[in-house]
Amino acid sequence: MRWRIGLGPQYLLVARDAISGVRAGSGGRFLRLMVQDWAGLRRGDHSAARLQLEREAWNWKRANGQAQKEKEFREWISSRKIRAEFFPERTRGLVRRL
Helix, strand or coil: CHHHCCHHHHHHHHHHHHHHCCCHHHHHHHHHHHHHHHHHHHHHHHHHHHHHHHHHHHHHHHHHHHHHHHHHHHHHHCCHHHHHHHCCCCCECCECCC
């Protein structure tokens, strides 16, 4: 985005030079073209900002989705039934419990 900071003043300098060469009657047409160019530049800025917001929203949703999945998994794994099925009583030491 930094490259666009200098684009506005450069555009105005070019427009000033072009205006000096425009005939008296066609100034309105030139101004209309200049405004269309400027609007296109601003539309690009808005599109870039919208894409950045969408990217941030997607990253936030992804991060929260992972946190929610981890929370649900921890709740699931803490269930007695699940622990008994996947983590049966292990032997401790050399003697196995009967």
